[in-house]
Amino acid sequence: MQTVLVTGANRGLGLEFVRQYREAGWSVMAASRRPDEAVRALDCDAALLALDVQDEQAIRALPEVLRGRQIDLLINNAGYHPGMQQLGRINYSNWQTAFHVNTIAPLQIAEALFPLIPSGGKIVNVGSRLGSIACNQGGGSYIYRATKAALHCLTRSLAMDLAPRSILVVALHPGWVKTDMGTSAADIEVGESVSGMRNVITNLGPQNTGCLINYDGVEIPW
Template sequence: MPTILITGAGRGIGLEFARQYAAAGWRVLGTVRDPLAGRPLSDAGGEVYVADVADPASVARLKGALAGVQLDVVLNNAGIYGQDQSFGSVDADAFMAVMRTNALAPLKVAEAFADQLTGRKVIATITSLMGSIAENSSGNFYAYRASKAAANMVMKTLALDLGSRGITAIAVSPGWVRTDMGGAEAPLSPAEAVSGMRAVLDKVSLNDSGKFFHFDGSELPW
């Protein structure tokens, strides 16, 4: 049975990933920050682990809890949007909190679990088109944009550092999705976005390592 570790699997895109992978016969290991938020993940067929991936000590404890588990895919989904990010009102501490969750956490999770990857050997991070420097035509959203651009750089660097181990590392954008973060006006349902991203994860190989994909399979500019 193939196995996937999904961070931030208690709601939204992460929970939909858990539902779809469990329905496809995968063993799904999912993290939530609050144990009270684990019921939807459990109902979806996932195994619930409490971890705050923005805290390296919590990631280390998660590694201990999953010692010896062989993983096919590590999916860094956990992410936060942050507070007011318009020019002139960016709070420094809030900015760094977004960076810790969105950019540092995928690196620390990769460090923790790279040695447990077998089979597919894929590390993927859910980033955003808002992390593309080339596609930034509207400004604003400083912390979120910077954190996703940093996450993209983390994945590109992991691709170089882990390629000799046969590990594929990619960044994936879900598009604009109707979640708590995306809002009710977003055009995509979680099911549509996740179905597309799963197709990307299913087909990527070592030749794709270090690339940035949209949910529809197209490659995005950095």
């Protein structure tokens, strides 16, 4: 049985990843800073892991907590959107939280866990089209865009450095999804986004590593 570890698993896309991978017969580790919420939300037997991704000590302890268990797929999903941040009204006080959650933590988690990922294993960083410099048409979200662009950059570094171990690393854009972050005005439901991303993940090959890919499989330019 294959094992997936998902961060930010208590709501939104993370919770749906947990639900769908359990349904598909995977062993699922649902990591969140509010495991009790995940317990209530989930009607399945995923293993619950308490993890605030800003807690660097907890991240360093992960391999020990997991007792060296093999992780076939790591999904760095936890994310934070610090508001629209229009020019002239940018609030700089939440830069640090946004960078910590969206950029630094996924790298720290990948660094802690890659020794547990076997050849053929995968790391997925949930990125965003808003972090694509090529697609940027303005309209605010300065901080969020910057944190996701940086996440995309380190996705490429990880992909290059882990290629000799045959570990694939990609950034996925989930679409504009109806979650707390995406709001009810978004285009698609969590189920459609996650089943699309799961399909992309299943079909990943060495030609895809280090890329930013939409939930429907279409590559997005950097």
